Amino acid sequence: MPTQVDAKGVPFPGVGRGGRATQVGSREKGAQMMEEEMKAKKKAMISQPMAGRTDVEIVEAREKAVAELEGMGYEVVNTLFTDEWYSDEAMEGRGVVQIPLCCLAKSLENMSLCHVAYFCPGWEDARGCKIEHAAAVAYRLEVMYG
Numbered sequence: 001m002p003t004q005v006d007a008k009g010v011p012f013p014g015v016g017r018g019g020r021a022t023q024v025g026s027r028e029k030g031a032q033m034m035e036e037e038m039k040a041k042k043k044a045m046i047s048q049p050m051a052g053r054t055d056v057e058i059v060e061a062r063e064k065a066v067a068e069l070e071g072m073g074y075e076v077v078n079t080l081f082t083d084e085w086y087s088d089e090a091m092e093g094r095g096v097v098q099i100p101l102c103c104l105a106k107s108l109e110n111m112s113l114c115h116v117a118y119f120c121p122g123w124e125d126a127r128g129c130k131i132e133h134a135a136a137v138a139y140r141l142e143v144m145y146g
Contacts, residue, residue, distance in 0.1 A: 044074040044116035044144075045107070047133065049126035061120050065146050069118055077114055079107045104128045108135055116142045 046065045050058055058080075066076050081103055084090055088099060096102045107128070111117060117136035123129035123145075136143050 041073060041075040042115040043077050043113055044069045044118055045077045045079045045111050045114045045132075046118050046120065047079070047107070047123055047129045047136075048120035049122040049129055051126060061146075065118055065120055068146065069116075074116060077110050079110050081106055100128060104131060107132060111135060111139075111141070114141060116144055118144045118146060120146045 046062060046069070048058065048061050048065065053061075062080060069076050086103065086106075091099050091102055108131075111132065117132065119129060119133060123133060133143070
């Protein structure tokens with residue numbers, strides 16, 4: 001079988017007779033890339049109730065969850081939006097009417113980066129957590145409970 005060529009008769013790079021890859025070490029490179037991907041940390045998000053809790057209670061629950069997840073080797077993706085961009089004043093200035101819904105939307109966006117969703121105690125009674133839980137289950141993330 002002849003070497004595969006493009007419309008101008010130029011051989012395709014890395015393709016030899018019979019359409020087989022001829023690049024030296026291509027199998028080894030592929031295996032190495034897969035091994036590196038497997039070594040990459042899996043990512044996890046934390047879903048926790050916030051309504052009716054103090055900042056101290058929220059931080060304590062989050063720190064406990066982060067420690068547990070990091071102890072299992074996960075990288076924790078931020079779902080606690082505390083920077084100025086997410087302050088009530090800044091969001092209202094941008095025209096956000098439903099601030100909790102805006103935070104939930106960002107949390108769901110960050111969920112798309114994760115392999116695991118971790119639910120802190122009390123999630124069953126928090127509407128945002130229940131929505132995050134439904135999304136995690138529907139999109140087949142691994143679900144963990146604290």
